[in-house]
Amino acid sequence: AQKVTQAQTEISVVEKEDVTLDCVYETRDTTYYLFWYKQPPSGELVFLIRRNSFDEQNEISGRYSWNFQKSTSSFNFTITASQVVDSAVYFCALTKDRGDFGNEKLTFGTGTRLTIIP
């Protein structure tokens, strides 16, 4: 069975501080995908990143960066110089890499509510 743990239920930081959201996963699959989604107060789910288990390179996109460490089964997400617009619930998710088949079955963590204080 797959499992995603986001131990931080809520985090509050002052604007412009850096913040890291933790994600730890469990899977018996040798290949898999990891995702991060953002859910702003408006409620929709916004895709942020997808990472295949083969690719352990860290990724940076503007103020966002992701640290994937297979050895510790973690896929942490860092926001640099946080802004009020970053306030949202962030979900980490996991799915098996089914090769030629789709990834329609995501296992989500329980989410981390991030509040950026102006």
Added chain:
Amino acid sequence: NAGVTQTPKFQVLKTGQSMTLQCAQDMNHEYMSWYRQDPGMGLRLIHYSVGAGITDQGEVPNGYNVSRSTTEDFPLRLLSAAPSQTSVYFCASSTGPPLNEQFFGPGTRLTVL
């Protein structure tokens, strides 16, 4: 290109009533899923489909039915609503390999009294 659409956005039901949550996508995706989101529990998979005519159960299927008669539509039916089904429901569709991108609808907030 509307992406994934869901109707209604809000719904209030009485215990025992039945209803259908609609989901449609115009991206010609084979893969579609239904999730429910409850406080403190993240999103949990209810049912999913890998193509027209093919559906399967997810983590929490009890009390829900699905069918997939077309590629575009994937309705979720509540047979006899219960207060435990009060939740926000998200429909998603996926591109499949190699990109495997999931696109989520805006959600339906359901309250069962």
